[in-house]
Amino acid sequence: MAIKRAQVVILGSGCAGLTAAIYTARANLSPVVLEGREAGGQLMWTTTVENFPGFPEGVLGPDLIDNMRKQAQKFGADTRFEHADEVDFSKRPFVIRTSDAEYHADSVIIATGATAKTLGLPSEMHFMGSGVSTCATCDGAFYKGKVVALVGGGDSAAEEATFLTRFADKVYLIHRRDRLRASKIMADRLLANPKVIPLWNTAVEDVIGSEEPHRHVTGIRIKNLDSGNVSEMAIDGLFLAIGHKPNTEVFGEQLAKTEGGFLLTRSAMAWKGTASDPAWSETYPNYATSTSSEGVFACGDVVDTHYRQAITAAGTGCASALDCEKWLESLHKS
16 A cells, blocks of 8 residues: 655545645645545535625535635645545554555644434435425525425524524424423424424425426425324425534544534633643644644534534634644744
């Protein structure tokens, strides 16, 4: 297996990873970007992105990613459609192994993202981005005056369903249980909204749609878990709010994580009020995107448990690149 040296290896190629690639490439750090199995991240499932600055008419998610990739390549980033199968952060240079090569890196920027949990239905993936969405904040405005359904029962589901009521005429809230898991204040506020119609003890069995004149959702097939009755209901869009799984398995126990598996960074620790821990404060106090392993930085949805927007991912990608650049400079000065 070929061994390749790099000053910076970036894991991931969504908005965070490619923004980090643009900034590190412009700093003449010649980053190697390992794009991963799902190159481009969740934006590859998105049709029109209307809330990314600079595109008043909107931009297709795949087109936005492709433009970012080309911009990074223009400045010298080496983008590779490879996936990190194994990493070793115990010593420097760090080691990243793929099926094609072994990379020895002075620094690493992790932008592996998080994958939205789905229902496991073939039909939902067929209509993903064409009537099925995992982000109400991203896509809710497309459903003004329409009827939508949202699956979920936690705080995120309550927030997303409430957001959808700004646009949709009717929001069916579908939950497998007979009550929400969300906090009482959020649940009470949501259920008091006249646009919200809860469907308790209910599961989605299938997503129904049409290919004409373009692919779109027309309804869902649902099952009442108490009676076993199956019925169909007409809707214009289906939103999933059943959680996200961060793509951090490859790192094992080498990096500090939240209970949910998201990577902890210096800024996250500071926000939680625990950044005074010597393990964080003494080694690299000035790098907000530092992980618990010095020289390894993280950005985007692999860190973000709240916003999960393309623009916030790009912002943290920029921050991680600047932190990485300053950290590498400090090595040369010491």
